[in-house]
Amino acid sequence: MKPVPPLAPPLDHQPSSAQIAALIALIGRDSFARDLAGVLADSFEFQSFHIFLYCKAQGPAALANHPDPPAHARGLQNYLAYTHVINPAYRAYQQGQASGVYMISDFFPKDSATIDQPDIDVHIEENELIGYRTPGWPKNMAEVILLIALPNGTALDFSFLTPLGSAQTTACRAMMTQLYPMLDAVLHRQFALNPASLEAADSPANQEDRFHDFGGDILTAREREVAQLILIGHSSQSISLNLGISLATVKTHRRNIYSKLQISSQVELFSLFLLHMK
Known part of the structure; x- marks a missing residue:
């Protein structure tokens, strides 16, 4: 996936x-990290954002937040603890995503599925861009993401939250496109020095093994692959293309997954998965 192409923002979107x-x-x-958050908040007037550290061997960590503490502290805690494993940006990092400026929607599968029922644990909401909302996370927010890979294999995710469909989102994306080369250079120099x-001050637990082990005592290896793709938003057609199997075979695997797990819907699959992750 290629980064968002440079825009032609008005002069007031260019850093002074x-x-x-x-x-x-x-x-x-x-x-x-903390001081960088202060500069981004004070000098550039970004209202709400996080600086996440992604690492292959550990779970994500929040190096800085603005405001601090964040208004959605419970949502942040839940994201860091377990829902990050199905978050499109985190999964993109795990799959080797290049540095650049993105919208969260850029990380969706090309043929993504929708989830159309309410749930009491992970909040399945059609108005949310990724189809669900981490409990405690603010509603109807767009995310502008600046992803910067570091030489040791980690990456920093600058996640800026703006009201969905607002002029703020457009302005934030334009500003981050202008800031990206400077931030990339500053971060690499900081990493060298x-x-x-x-x-991270603390070493968060790596949940990747638990993600891949979901259903391991009941499902076959192929059924686990299908279940994982369902959880991160792939439709049956997309699963067929990713795994190189027929659409009919995907549907058979889905039926078998639901039967073995004694569930009847994708919402129940989400709930069972989150119970597993907790």
């Missing part, structure tokens, strides 16, 4: 020399 200087002044600090400042 003072803003660029504020970013450069952060290089080398032990408190780099003070790599410890871009590490």
Whole structure:
């Protein structure tokens, strides 16, 4: 997947020399991530965002948040604990996504499925871009994501939350497109000088094995693959293309999954999966 192509934003979306200087002044600090969040909030007036650290061997960590503490602290906690494993941006990182500026919708499967029933654990909501909402996460928000890969295989995800369909989303995307080259250079210089400042204070648990083990004592290896693709938003047609099997075979696997797990809907599959992850 290619990054969002550069836009042609109006002049007020271009960082000023003072803003660029504020970013450069952060290089080398032990408190780099927290101070960077302050610069992004104060100098660029971003209202709500997170700086996540992604690591192959561990779960994601929030290096900084704005505001801090965030208004949706419970949602953030739930995301870091378990729902990140089916989040499109996190899954894109796990699959080697290139650095760049993206909308969360850029990470969806080309032929993604919709989930059309309410649920009490993960909130299945058709108005949400990814089809569900982590419990405690704010409603109807777009996410502009700036993803920067670091030399050690980790990556930073700058996730900016804006009201869905708003002018703020367009402005944020335009500004991040302009800021991306500067932030990329600043972060790589910071990593070279003070790599410890871009590490998590705590080591969050790696949930990838638990994600792949879902249904392991009941489902076959192929059925687990199908279940995982369902959970991250693939339709039957998309599963067929990804696994190189017929649509009829996908439907058979889906029926077998539901039968073996004693469920009857995708919503129940989500709920059972989240119970497994907790």
